[in-house]
Amino acid sequence: MSEPRKLYIKSFGCQMNVYDAQRMTDQLAHEGYVETQTAEDADLVILNTCHIREKAAEKVYSELGRLRKSQDELGRRQMVAVAGCVAQAEGAEIIKRARSVDLVVGPQSYHKLPELIAQAELRGSNRRAGIVETEFPVEDKFDHLAAPSRAAIAKRGPTAFVTVQEGCDKFCTFCVVPYTRGAEVSRPVAKIVEEVRRLADGGVREVTLIGQNVNAYHGEDAAGRPVNLPGLIRAIVEVPGIARVRYTTSHPRDMDEELIAAHRDLPQLMPYLHLPVQSGSNRILAAMNRKHDRELFFETVERVRAARPDIAFSSDFIVGFPGETDEDFADTMDLVEKVRFAGAFSFKYSPRPGTPAATMAGQLPEEVKSQRIYALQALLDRQKAEFDAACRGRRFDILLEKHGKLPGQLIGRSPWLQSVVVLAPPEAIGTLATVEVREVSTKSMSGQILGGEFFDGRGEPAARFMGSIGQSEKVEA
Structure with missing residues (x-):
């Protein structure tokens, strides 16, 4: 019996790339590949790339250079593939610049990996004849992906x-997503629920629904009727074992009343909303083509908080x-002061080739961008610290996910x-427990489990542990 081939995937960037990497792993498992934790051990290395961050393409070429050097030192041949949004944007240029690359595949085509590898x-x-697959296929890739x-x-x-x-139809002037991921496409409700059901059967208790513009979801049910994001969430919370649901990333224009009502009515929908605003200046928001202004953002925050008083917000900012x-x-600093965020991602603007903002005047x-990002991040960090500090003494449920540093x-x-x-x-990993934060x-924060009780995804007692469990003592994350 032949040894299994080893696969190493390194993902950059967003949560969708994490998901895509897992689906590629599942797809290739059916072709005899097993995961390895180091590139040096692998027969196939896939760099799953993101084009959002600064100098994204150059970081990929730098990583390819390190791979080539490692191959030379080890004296062994590996197949190298570049996937994701940089692959979509750069295409054949990757093959020209990095002769060690055998395959370039865009984010809409990774379901074709087995045949492309073959x-x-x-x-x-003959690496000069490397394969490039960056077309937007007619078929739905999700119909062809192997289940985990x-x-x-x-x-x-x-x-x-x-x-x-x-995909995204908003066309913000700074963003490459419409060009690398394409137009908005939503998966059918039944197929999503089927995937969630499979995950729940495997022990998953919390799912995060992701999309470039997730609250613009517009799928169909089995009868072909349109379903929006709150309708999808209501279907998912009915899946046995699913105790928590989140979604990201959202657009302020798509926070409608029905979605806000879902935050009010569904306890499984977690009270934490990532709602990117990007800037607090109406003039800059218009230049970004964000299709909302600061007043709409304030109004949306107020409506959501009225529906779900314990909700906390995070956001994205570009300075x-x-x-x-x-x-x-x-104006941006003023917006942050007024909204008060529990978390945020903030970035200095950097031009993306092919986007309208890259050729704008001004x-x-x-130096100016650095000064502004430091000031903004200091304010955001202070707000997060204040939100966290306010949790001391509070009681709430946590989902136990992994081991800590200490026994x-x-x-x-x-x-x-x-x-x-x-x-x-x-x-107790995979169960929920009520804690009091100490x-x-x-x-991080440390807490005491109340009563030593743990619950499954249906809210039923999962186990009861006695002894030192729940005793308050100082612990470190």
């Missing part, structure tokens, strides 16, 4: 991402967008995605 193997060492095994699901833990929508003045930046010097520790997630360290037995630090 073609690349036939070409052998129960063992693979269990190994990945009690939380999972599920792609429900891809130093072309033409941004001191007054524009002050590109700002790096006897497990780490769970709060409804607001904070890490909470508790004393609990290993077999200490709060910069990166």
Whole structure:
């Protein structure tokens, strides 16, 4: 019996790339590949790339250079594939610049990996004839992807991402997503629910529904009737074993009344909403083509908080967008002060080739962008610290996800995605427990499990552990 081939996937960027990497792994498992944790051990290396961050393409070429050097040192041949959004954007240029690459495959075509790998193997060492597959196929890739095994699901833990929508029709002037992921496409409700059901059967208790513009989801039910995101969420919370649902990333224009009502009515929908605003200046928001202004954002936040008083917000910010003045930046700082965020991602603007903003007048010097990002991040960090500190003494449920650093520790997630360290037995992973927060630090908090009780995804008692479990003592994440 031949040895299984080894696969190493390195993912960059967003949650969707994490999901895509898992689906590629599942697909190739049926071709005899097993995962390895190091590139040096692999027969096939896939770089699953993201084009959102600064100098994304150059980071990929740098990684390819390290791979080539490693191959030379080891004296062995590996197949190398570049997947994801940089692959979509760069295409054949990757083959030209990095002769070690055998295959370039865009994010809409990775279901074709087995046949593309077979073609690349036939070409052998003729790397100048590397294969490039970056067309947007007519068929739905999800119809052709292999399902993960129960063992693979269990190994990945009690939380999972599920792609429900891809692409974006908003065309923000700074963003490459419409060009690398294409127009908005939503998966049918039944297929999503089937995937969630399979995950729940494998021990998943929390799913995060992901899409480039997830709250614009517009799938169909079995009868061909349109279903929006709140309708999809209502179907998913009916899946036995699913205790928690989240979704990301959203657009303020698509937070309608029905979705806000779902936050009010569905306890399984976690009270943490990532709602990117990008800027607090109406002038800059217009230049970004965001299709909303600061007033709409404030109104949306107010409506959601009225429906779900315990909700917390996170957001995305870009500073130093072309033409941004001191007054524009002050508007952003004012918006942050007024909304108060529990978390955020903030970035200095960097031009993406092919986007309208890349050729706009008024590109700002790096020094100005750096000064503004430091000021914004300091404010956001202070707000997060204040939100976390306010959790001291509170009681809420956590989902126990993994082992902590020290023996006897497990780490769970709060409804607001904070890490909470508790004393609990290993077999409690995948259960929920009610904790009281005792200490709060910069990166995590520690808590006491009340009553030593643990619950499954249906809210039924899963186990009861006595002894030291739940005793309050200082623990570290």
